Amino acid sequence: MTRPRIKVLALGGTIATRPDASGAMQMGLGADDLVAAVPALAALAEVAAETVSKVGSHSLGFDQIHALAARIAALDADGVIVTQGTDTLEETAFLLDLLVDRDIPVIVTAAMRNPALTSPDGPGNLLAAVRVACDPWVRAHAAALGVMAVMLDEVYSAGDVQKTHPTRLDAFASPQTGPLAALVEDRVVPLALPVRDAMTAARARLGAAAGGKAAPVALCWLGLDEPGFMIEALVDHRDRLGYRGVVLGAMGGGHVPERVASLVVRLAALLPTVVSPRASGGPMLRQTYGGPSSEIALRKAGLIWGGRLHPLKARVLLETCLRAGLGRDAIAEVFDAFG
Numbered sequence: 038m039t040r041p042r043i044k045v046l047a048l049g050g051t052i053a054t055r056p057d058a059s060g061a062m063q064m065g066l067g068a069d070d071l072v073a074a075v076p077a078l079a080a081l082a083e084v085a086a087e088t089v090s091k092v093g094s095h096s097l098g099f100d101q102i103h104a105l106a107a108r109i110a111a112l113d114a115d116g117v118i119v120t121q122g123t124d125t126l127e128e129t130a131f132l133l134d135l136l137v138d139r140d141i142p143v144i145v146t147a148a149m150r151n152p153a154l155t156s157p158d159g160p161g162n163l164l165a166a167v168r169v170a171c172d173p174w175v176r177a178h179a180a181a182l183g184v185m186a187v188m189l190d191e192v193y194s195a196g197d198v199q200k201t202h203p204t205r206l207d208a209f210a211s212p213q214t215g216p217l218a219a220l221v222e223d224r225v226v227p228l229a230l231p232v233r234d235a236m237t238a239a240r241a242r243l244g245a246a247a248g249g250k251a252a253p254v255a256l257c258w259l260g261l262d263e264p265g266f267m268i269e270a271l272v273d274h275r276d277r278l279g280y281r282g283v284v285l286g287a288m289g290g291g292h293v294p295e296r297v298a299s300l301v302v303r304l305a306a307l308l309p310t311v312v313s314p315r316a317s318g319g320p321m322l323r324q325t326y327g328g329p330s331s332e333i334a335l336r337k338a339g340l341i342w343g344g345r346l347h348p349l350k351a352r353v354l355l356e357t358c359l360r361a362g363l364g365r366d367a368i369a370e371v372f373d374a375f376g
């Protein structure tokens with residue numbers, strides 16, 4: 038039987054670290070090293086390795102992920118595995134999901150425990166990712182699954198996966214939906230297909246994003262008694278600051294502290310401003326609460342409703358919309374589809 042041709046593209050991250058003379062972990066391993074560390078891969082797939090970068094994912098940029106998406110578009114392969122750091126995996130996987138238009142499995146994986154520790158998880162995660170990419174159910178539903186993340190024997194949708202712990206081995210979850218599949222023994226057990234209507238609609242409108250210019254988006258998390266100085270700075274100095282859009286990590290179903298409500302409304306008149314739930318994503322309210330700082334007034338005043346997207350993913354989507362040249366109304370439609 039011919040084995041699927043799987044391409045491993047390595048960006049960096051803990052999975053690709055090695056100790057320097059002081060014992061500190063530094064980026065150093067390339068894709069060949071990662072593949073060579075897992076001899077069991079050869080029984081599953083014809084694996085080709087390519088080192089794209091040796092960068093911690095906390096230092097990756099939108100332009101690098103756009104270039105990676107273009108690279109994936111040009112590959113002659115039956116499946117693609119991206120290895121990177123865990124820190125921004127929930128954002129890069131989502132951006133790839135917005136940009137990559139392939140009918141083959143595209144999977145992002147990483148490691149929480151570095152190769153110098155006892156029982157590092159990188160080799161097992163890479164093996165699991167390749168197993169998922171080779172699985173007949175996954176290959177048959179590749180377009181419906183979209184970009185996936187594989188961590189600790191679970192498969193997650195790029196739109197829902199979150200890093201939920203900074204250090205634990207089980208640091209990833211999809212709190213809103215649960216995983217798409219689980220790995221058990223040598224099998225992939227399907228559990229669910231993601232609801233992707235909003236992604237499909239967004240992708241259709243984002244065709245031009247790849248060539249567009251970077252569009253920095255500010256992320257303002259709203260906490261108890263936030264005085265709004267940062268929002269005021271955005272209102273007063275937006276040209277000097279350079280942000281082209283804003284995501285507010287808002288309270289509850291779409292609320293802001295009353296003392297910043299009028300500032301937020303002024304901001305929305307100047308820059309596309311998305312309200313997104315700081316409570317880990319999840320559908321927001323639209324028509325329950327009255328008063329100037331709640332959803333009815335904020336929506337009427339022109340705030341864009343982020344739907345169920347976590348603020349980090351809303352920020353990625355807004356940057357991509359702006360890069361594609363979409364105006365405020367088109368951006369609002371893209372977000373609105375996310376519920």
Ligand code: GLU
Nearest residue numbers: 050051093094122123124
């Ligand atoms: N901060 C580094 C990165 O995201 C290491 C963290 C990790 O890979 O888990 O690449």
